[in-house]
Amino acid sequence: MLDDRDHTLLTLLQEDADRPIADLAARVALSPSACSRRIQRLEAEGHIARRVVLLDRARMNLPxxxxxxxxxxxxxxxxxxxxxxxxxxxxxxxxxxxxxxxxxxxxxxxxxxxxxxxxxxxxxxxxxxxxxxxxxxxxxxxxxxxxxxxxxx
Missing domain, CATH: 3.30.70.920 (Lrp/AsnC effector binding domain/regulation of amino acid metabolism (RAM) domain)
Known part of the structure; x- marks a missing residue:
């Protein structure tokens, strides 16, 4: 079952998956190690399917x-x-x-x-x-x- 911290982390990671753990931890009022463990749990449970890079379509000449x-x-x-x-x-x-x-x-x-x-x-x-x-x-x-x-x- 996802709690408020999980929902917030998932929202933040969707905005920027490269956001530093310290920043994420501060946003959900956890220590960096507890935040990291929580993200690993969300990945293991399948809530985070994968992490990808989004390309700029105009720069890739696909407008x-x-x-x-x-x-x-x-x-x-x-x-x-x-x-x-x-x-x-x-x-x-x-x-x-x-x-x-x-x-x-x-x-x-x-x-x-x-x-x-x-x-x-x-x-x-x-x-x-x-x-x-x-x-x-x-x-x-x-x-x-x-x-x-x-x-x-």
């Missing part, structure tokens, strides 16, 4: 986001595995969600420019049969983040 809606007429386990394998070969596809409703999947694709989408499209359709694909260019990001809420009202 364009395209969302692709995919419909398929196939839903067999074999086809789904083929689809997962095809997705894994295209690094520009950074997220994929299976949906309810009249669209089966939504893909988030990051690219250097809109024209590059054709390259990604050809790579994907050469590996897996899809019924219909519709691409939507993101004009502006209104909210983006990686932090999860740690408390609920």
């Amino acid at each position: 364009t986001t395209i969302f692709v809606l995919v419909k398929t007429s196939r839903h067999s386990p074999g086809w789904m595995e083929e689809f997962r394998s095809a997705l894994a070969t295209v690094p520009e596809i950074v997220e994929v969600h299976r949906l309810t409703g009249n669209v089966d999947y939504i893909l988030k694709v990051v690219l250097p420019n809109v024209e590059y989408y054709d390259t990604v499209y050809k790579r994907l359709v050469s590996r897996v049969e899809l019924f219909e694909m519709s691409a939507y260019i993101s004009m502006e990001t209104l909210k983006a983040g990686t932090a999860l809420p740690t408390r609920f009202a």
